[in-house]
Amino acid sequence: MDEILEILEENSRYSDEQIAVMAGKTVEEVREAIRDYEEKSIIAGYTTLINWENTGKETVTALIQVKITPQRGEGFDKVAERIYKFDQVKACYLMSSGGFDLTVIVEGKTMKEVAMFVSEKLAVQDNVIGTATHFVLKKYKDHGTIFKEKKTSNREVIFI
Incomplete structure (x- = not known):
């Protein structure tokens, strides 16, 4: 199946x-x-992948590396749960890297809005000891879908 x-x-x-x-x-x-x-929650949900660049809607996506101190008896789960409950958080992953613990994907209307989220809501969480924010400049491929720009020709058409 x-x-x-x-x-x-x-x-x-x-x-x-x-x-x-x-x-x-x-x-x-x-x-x-x-x-x-x-x-059985094997199918966890259904989503639509939208190329927002083609809609004219301004959105900013950021990948945030978060370094945390795990809680005794809870590990990383409780801290991650507090973080992923924010509406701005679109994804949250526990990583195996030694440099940071969580990867958090955040979306906002502007870079300032994302920066304010990081400084006022994310970085001040108990057990968060550091963050590094990386802004997405352009999406080439997401969830297996390639985003291609429609090519337009700048050549003039000449009729004879």
Whole structure:
């Protein structure tokens, strides 16, 4: 049934009927598998990947490296939970690097808004001992999708 998950990961808009054909299963098998995956939180949610640069909406994305002191008996989990509950936080990952512990992906309207979030809400958290903020200048690929700019020709058309 992992094939169903791979199909959904590629495009969650496929219908149950399309997935059944692609996976060589019946529609009812697909529906049952998806229901089971959702109940077990294997399928954690459905999202749409939007290239905001093409909409004219101004957004800023930052990758923040966070160094923390783990809590006794809780490890990194409680600190991470306090951080990922902020609306600005789009993703939060525990890292294996010795230089920092969490990678936090944050979105805001402006660089100043993100900087204020880091200085007023993130860096002041108990157990946070340091942060390093990196602003995303351009997205080339995200979640397996390549963002290509539509090429326009600057050449003049001449009719003879």
